Amino acid sequence: xxxxxxxxxxxxxxRGEGRDNCTAxxxxxxxxxxxxxxxxxxxxxVECNYCLTLLVANANWNGTTSINxxxxxxxxxxxxxxxxxxxxxxxLSFTKALNVSVSLPFSAVAAAVLCSEHLDFVRxxxxxxxxxxxxxxxxxxxxxKRQVMIRPSSKVIIKFLMVMQKHGYIGEFEYVDDHRSxxxxxxLNGRLxxxxxxxxxxxxxxxxxxxxxxxxxxxxxxxYIVLTTSAGIMDHEEARRKNVGGKVLGFFY
Numbered sequence: 001x002x003x004x005x006x007x008x009x010x011x012x013x014x015r016g017e018g019r020d021n022c023t024a025x026x027x028x029x030x031x032x033x034x035x036x037x038x039x040x041x042x043x044x045x046v047e048c049n050y051c052l053t054l055l056v057a058n059a060n061w062n063g064t065t066s067i068n069x070x071x072x073x074x075x076x077x078x079x080x081x082x083x084x085x086x087x088x089x090x091x092l093s094f095t096k097a098l099n100v101s102v103s104l105p106f107s108a109v110a111a112a113v114l115c116s117e118h119l120d121f122v123r124x125x126x127x128x129x130x131x132x133x134x135x136x137x138x139x140x141x142x143x144x145k146r147q148v149m150i151r152p153s154s155k156v157i158i159k160f161l162m163v164m165q166k167h168g169y170i171g172e173f174e175y176v177d178d179h180r181s182x183x184x185x186x187x188l189n190g191r192l193x194x195x196x197x198x199x200x201x202x203x204x205x206x207x208x209x210x211x212x213x214x215x216x217x218x219x220x221x222x223x224y225i226v227l228t229t230s231a232g233i234m235d236h237e238e239a240r241r242k243n244v245g246g247k248v249l250g251f252f253y
Contacts (some may be wrong), residue, residue: 026064029071050076126152131197133157134250137170141192148188152181154247159233161186163226164195164247164252167235197253205245206209209236216251223253
C-alpha cells in the first residue's frame with residue numbers, strides 16, 4: 001500500500017470510501033439518505049424505521065446524540081418501554097428495573113433505571129436536633145415570623161428554650177405530643193438576633209468561661225452561652241455563680 005492510499009484510508013476524501021464498517025448499534029434503526037435541497041447542496045438525512053421521521057444531520061458534529069434521543073422518545077418503537085407513560089418525569093424516578101435489552105442504545109436515565117435494583121439507598125439521619133431547632137428559630141426570626149414549629153423535640157431543646165425564655169429572648173412555647181418524637185411551637189418576640197450550637201461540645205471550666213464569652217458573644221453584657229453542667233443546663237452567668245463547669249451547648253444574643 002502506497003503512502004497516498006494509506007492517507008486516503010485514514011482521511012477519506014469521499015463519502016463511504018476508506019471507512020471501516022464499524023458503526024454504532026443505533027444505526028440499525030435508521031436509514032441514511034442524501035437529499036438535495038434548494039441550494040443544490042446534498043445533505044445527510046436519517047429516517048426512523050418506525051415513525052418514518054426525517055432528521056437532518058449536523059455537519060459540524062457527526063455524533064449520534066440526536067438520533068439516540070429520538071430513539072428513546074419514539075412512540076412507535078416496540079422495544080422502547082420508557083414511553084408507556086406520557087409523563088416524561090417518570091423517567092427520573094428510580095423504580096424497578098425495566099425489561100430493556102442491554103444491546104439496545106439507551107440514555108443515562110435508562111441506565112440508572114436499569115441499575116436501580118443494584119443500588120443500596122440509605123435513609124439520611126439527623127446529626128443534631130438542637131442545631132436544626134436553633135436554625136429554624138433563627139431563619140423564622142430573620143423572616144419576621146411570630147411563630148415557629150420545631151420538630152423533632154428533645155429534653156435538651158426544651159432546657160435550651162427555657163434558658164432563652166428566662167432572659168426574654170423568646171416568648172412562650174408549647175410542647176405538642178404527636179406520638180412520635182414530639183413538636184414544639186415557639187412564640188417569637190423579635191428580640192433574637194442570632195443563635196447557634198457549638199460542635200463538638202468542648203469542655204469549659206469555670207476559669208475558661210470568660211475567654212469563651214469573648215469569643216462567641218459581641219460584648220460582655222449582651223448574649224449568653226448555654227452550658228450543660230453537673231447541676232443542669234444553664235447559662236454562663238449562672239454557672240459562674242455556682243462555680244461549676246461543663247460542656248458548651250450553644251449561644252444566643
